[in-house]
Amino acid sequence: MxxxxxxxxxxxxxxxxxxxxxxxxxxxxxxxxxxPTLKTHPALPERVTLAILPVLPVVWVIWAVIKYLGxxxxxxxxxxxxxxxxxxxxxxFLSLSYGFLEDMAGFPHIPLWWVFMVxxxxxxxxxxxxxxxxx
Amino acid sequence: MKNRIxxxxxxxxxxxxxxxxxLNVSRQTINALETEKYDPSLQLAFGIARLFGKPMEExxxxxxxxxxxxxxx
Numbered sequence: 001m002x003x004x005x006x007x008x009x010x011x012x013x014x015x016x017x018x019x020x021x022x023x024x025x026x027x028x029x030x031x032x033x034x035x036p037t038l039k040t041h042p043a044l045p046e047r048v049t050l051a052i053l054p055v056l057p058v059v060w061v062i063w064a065v066i067k068y069l070g071x072x073x074x075x076x077x078x079x080x081x082x083x084x085x086x087x088x089x090x091x092x093f094l095s096l097s098y099g100f101l102e103d104m105a106g107f108p109h110i111p112l113w114w115v116f117m118v119x120x121x122x123x124x125x126x127x128x129x130x131x132x133x134x135x
Numbered sequence: 136m137k138n139r140i141x142x143x144x145x146x147x148x149x150x151x152x153x154x155x156x157x158l159n160v161s162r163q164t165i166n167a168l169e170t171e172k173y174d175p176s177l178q179l180a181f182g183i184a185r186l187f188g189k190p191m192e193e194x195x196x197x198x199x200x201x202x203x204x205x206x207x208x
Binding site: 008009010013072073074075076131133134135 | 155156159160161162163164166167170172173175176179
């Protein structure tokens with residue numbers, strides 16, 4: 001049995017939102033610092049370290065999502081897991097299809113970080129649509 | 136599945152938020168239960184029955200067409 005007092009789903013939701021907002025502000029601040037630096041000094045030896053720096057707050061976001069799913073109630077968890085499954089499927093399909101178009105039909109290259117954007121957007125959109133079922 | 140959660144909550148003059156707090160779920164989940172759009176897990180159903188001090192079959196009502204078919208013979 002888990003004897004640790006459980007955070008209420010409402011409090012878990014607020015905590016999650018706060019963590020994501022703070023992490024995204026740090027992310028944007030790091031991007032604002034790193035991108036111009038690397039553009040003006042392309043030969044910096046710390047290039048790799050600087051380029052990877054903005055993903056640190058993203059790790060925090062992933063950790064916040066895992067904690068949120070653990071603290072959410074059964075319906076919230078069901079909606080988000082279903083939305084994440086849809087997001088994973090749609091993103092896998094889109095990246096595979098575009099990969100073929102890029103390789104074999106000469107479509108312009110899209111950077112890999114777009115995968116993150118697509119999975120997040122489809123997750124959020126699917127969760128909104130799925131919630132309507134229960135309203 | 137039909138249920139009487141809304142009636143039992145009204146008898147106690149609780150808001151959805153108050154019932155949600157008692158059951159440690161979100162208010163949205165209480166709303167989904169009351170509008171019969173979501174059937175709770177066995178664990179949550181037992182929690183609801185215990186909170187209202189009633190047997191489960193007095194809260195959750197099975198209709199004939201919802202009973203899974205049985206094998207005859």
